Structure formats: C-alpha cells, structure tokens
Amino acid sequence: MKHRNVLALALAAVSAAVLLGGCGTQTGNAAEAEDDSSVLVVGCDNYAPFSYADVDGNMTGIDVDLAQEAFTRMGYRAEFRVINWEEKKELLHKGEIDCVWSSFTMDGRENDYNWAGPYMESHQVVAVLPDSKITKLSDLEDKVIAVQSTTKPEDIIRSHDGMLPPLRKVLSVQKRELIFVLLSKGYADAIAGHDTTIEEFMAETGLEFRILDEPLQTVGLGVAFDKDDARGIAAQLNDTLKEMREDGTVRETIGKYLPDAERFVGGSDEK
The missing domain is CATH 3.40.190.10 (Periplasmic binding protein-like II)
Incomplete structure (x- = not known):
C-alpha cells in the first residue's frame, strides 16, 4: 500500500519530469x-x-x-x-x-x-517493461534510461567506460519512485538500480518489470x-x-x- 500511494503522487508530478528537487x-x-x-x-x-x-x-x-x-x-x-x-x-x-x-x-x-x-x-541492474525488445545492455543504444540522482547506477551510466552503448538521454530524478513512473508511462525505455529495490517495488505495487540478465555491477x-x-x-x-x-x-x-x-x-x- 505504501508504494501505491507514493506512485499515485508521483504520477501527478511526473509531467514536470522533476529533476533534482x-x-x-x-x-x-x-x-x-x-x-x-x-x-x-x-x-x-x-x-x-x-x-x-x-x-x-x-x-x-x-x-x-x-x-x-x-x-x-x-x-x-x-x-x-x-x-x-x-x-x-x-x-x-x-x-x-x-x-x-x-x-x-x-x-x-x-x-x-x-x-x-x-x-x-548488492547488484546494480537494468530493468525494462515486460514487452520491451531490450534484452541485453547493448540494446540500450539511443535509448532513454532513468536513474535516481547521486546513486551508483548514475555514476556507472555517466562514466562512459564502454559498458553501455551511447544513450539518447539519462533522466536523473531525486526521488527513487519517479524512475518507475517514468518507465511505466513511457518517458524512459529503461531504469537502473539495485535489484532488491526493483523487486521490492514490484511486490508492493503489483507492477511488472523485467530485469536484464546482464548486470551493470556487483557492489559492496x-x-x-x-x-x-x-x-x-x-x-x-x-x-x-x-x-x-x-x-x-x-x-x-x-x-x-x-x-x-x-x-x-x-x-x-x-x-
């Protein structure tokens, strides 16, 4: 129930694509x-x-x-x-x-x-909608990916170390819940985060995402x-x-x- 309420509030605000507030x-x-x-x-x-x-x-x-x-x-x-x-x-x-x-x-x-x-x-991963054609990290070329700002996934994605292909855009938002809204509403093609939090969000809200088998990184x-x-x-x-x-x-x-x-x-x- 907690995440459903958060999701509802976030949906009302996502049209502004609030960045870093x-x-x-x-x-x-x-x-x-x-x-x-x-x-x-x-x-x-x-x-x-x-x-x-x-x-x-x-x-x-x-x-x-x-x-x-x-x-x-x-x-x-x-x-x-x-x-x-x-x-x-x-x-x-x-x-x-x-x-x-x-x-x-x-x-x-x-x-x-x-x-x-x-x-x-913890395992940093990329998740997409269940019917997305993205099945591996290389499929992210020219795609939009959403992350929570100042987190490890953002560091990885913005590092340009060759792990990911060139992206069209990275959306960095302050509130973690917004990345799920951006993906659900089609403003982003994928999201990146801890696998545990993505799985927890799915369990709490009933929404479905597909975590790519290929992880971004395993971290301490x-x-x-x-x-x-x-x-x-x-x-x-x-x-x-x-x-x-x-x-x-x-x-x-x-x-x-x-x-x-x-x-x-x-x-x-x-x-």
Missing part, C-alpha cells in the same frame, strides 16, 4: 541527539527494503535493523533521519548526521568517506562517515559488522526481507 524530512528528535553523546544520527533514504517507514511511521528495513543491532552492541542508540540524498556528504561534514546507512555503495567512493564495511553485496554496501571523522566509530563499527557477519546476524537480518540471503551476504567477509 525537494528536501529531506526528519524522523526522531534531532535536538535530543545533539545533547546526548550516546545517540548516533543515521542519515538514510526512503529506500525499501533497506530503510523505509512502516505503516505506523517507524523506520524499518535491512539497514535499520542492522544499524540498531550494531550500535546497541557498541553502546549507542541509533536515531534515523530521512535526508535529501544529494546532501549526504555536506550533512556529514557539518555534523548534522553521524553516518549514512541506506544501501550506500562503497565501490568507486572509497576515498570520499570514512567507511565501515562492506557488510553485504557500507556505512559512510565523514572523511575527517576521527572519533574511531567507523573502525569500531567495522569490527562489529564483522562480528555480526560471523555470528550469522547479517544473514538472518537480510533473510527477514529478502529470499536467498546468501546471495547478498556474498563474499563481503573477504573484501
């Missing part, structure tokens, strides 16, 4: 977090099944559960704030949030943040702290995440939201 919202009491050193403010996106609000308005998802467990083991309490995803680096630098934990890809950003992880793998997900954060929390969290992988907590948590959890745990222990 909007602002973040906050969950929880930030003032309390500023006064309580035991509270860590976790910046996240509304990005099921990793971090999203349930029917009661409480944050839930793979990353929310993992953050709560990890920070509890470390002696902290996690407080989640839905942010404008494009402002994540600035929010970290200003100290308005302590970390970003929301299906955030480490690959290609290793030197941009102080990282903990990876704690799981991590928790980002400001590059100059010297508190040592990232290193402590890295050790805690390793402990949680070894004792099966990560696998069990992923399994609550996704089938075949082993596929997403992947080789993260070795990375």
